Amino acid sequence: MEYIIKSEALSFSYDEDGNGKKTVENLDFQIERGSFTAIIGHNGSGKSTIAKLMCGVLEPSSGEIYIDSKSAGRILRVSCDEDIFDVRKTVGMVFQNPDNQLVATVVEEDVAFAPENLGVPSAEIRKKVDSALKAVGLYEYRTHDTHKLSGGQKQRVAIAGILAMSPECVIFDESTAMLDPRGRDDVMKIIKEMRDSLGITVILITHYMNEAALADRIMVVNDGKIILDGSPRNVFEKNEVLSECGLEVPQSTELVRKLYDSGAEITKTVLDTEEAAQAIVDALEKKYKK
């Protein structure tokens, strides 16, 4: 596989001298270019730290993260000072609180902030801003006040701000935690669209298991280590392991699994409500026709 992000013996400690407890310990992983990866783990498991390391907000205590940047035309190292600007251009990040990441008072000015700082010519900025706003469905709102938008809309402005930098990878750090169901839905649709139509690599950190179920791959982080890594179906099948580290499978998966464990003739692992309903109806039908 062609990787965009690769970590080697990655460790990080919030202690200055690096001797204290390691938040992230000796991690090796690769993120495939163009893929959608979800990272899950309990509060304090180290998943946000990993995200911040991947986009150069934090510097590894030891080990290295390599970013294969098409725009820079070479492989970058996050701990290398000369590479850090290119790292941040290649890998963007959307945070949790929509109120903390908007800098301008008008939607389109906010979206233009990053390309302006990157010294993009102004005609080009116009184009980038317009297409980014169209991608998140807020083009009609381009002259609105940012502070009067709903949480979901603010989060979409923040995403547009990242898209305007033409990143190759975007990391979402619990970006749906403060949104209502429709806002969450909108953001998840945009995330899938970014991967499918724009070919952007997406990494989603979330506590919502039904969001993680939409990814190609789930990485489960516990105490700074990756303890499970695979397709959603493979990961959710190991419900005991998830439960041990304070996580749970989606309720749809849980219900069907309980029926399976009690001896029902039913699929073992389902991922969403549709699949669960289908599996249950099939099982009921079998029983009914007997």
Next chain:
Amino acid sequence: MIEFSNVSYVYGKHTPFERAAVNNVSFKIEDGLVTGIIGHTGSGKSTVAQLMNALLTPTSGKVLLDGADINASREISYKTRFKVGIVFQYPEYQLFEETVEKDIAYGPTNMGLDETEIKRRVEMAADFVGISKEILKSSPFELSGGQKRRAAIAGVIAMEPKILVLDEPAAGLDPRGRSEILGRLTKYRQGSDKSIVIISHSMEDVAEYSDRILAMNDGGILCSGTPSEVFSHYDELCRSGLALPQITNIMNLVMKKCKERGIPFDNSAASFFTVDDAYKYLAQRLELKSEEGGNTVC
């Protein structure tokens, strides 16, 4: 009991940005119950919360606490804030004292209570949210996210409000943290006439922990009642940007598909909203021998 009687609240009155956040709303929050408030962003939930303890004064209509208007005078409004305690979203951002103990004591101190009573309340509140004695002496800024959240909630509980209003108390917590905090909080009303109001975007949490649900839409009330009553308004909820709890969604789909295929299915099962209820019903229908799997398989 809190009663809203024809309450409206308009932001930016007499400006071009005038907007009614709450529009002629009437409802009651009953003693001894957990009431969940759901609604899309901007539906007026948080405005309702702030109206409950006179942080906002209604543009028209009245808010009554046990029959008395809470906005009758400044003094009454002030006292109301000790009876109706609000825990805002992300309350950990409001921690400010040197130690967790002092932070929790801030509310009771302002109430003018004596030292022994303050101490009793701090210990009670800390114990209630699950904060150990050692943590009480440390700085709130050294705590983990989950501990900070609990410390901040303890600060409101220490005032022993009659009504505890929580805006998204579990947002940003992992699944175990969510169920732990919600489980503890809903115990606050047990064996007393105290009541709890939980504002949340999580339909699963609201369904599981509430006795009553109030669904808001565009500043008005969309529907209210027990969780099964409210979640039987499937189409209205979806149209207003809300959702059904996952289990209700599944059971609804199962019911529709069963009808298509001529398989018998009880309509009442379609409004189940917990894994356990759905499991019990289906296990019985599938004639599963053991219900051993009834232990929560997380």
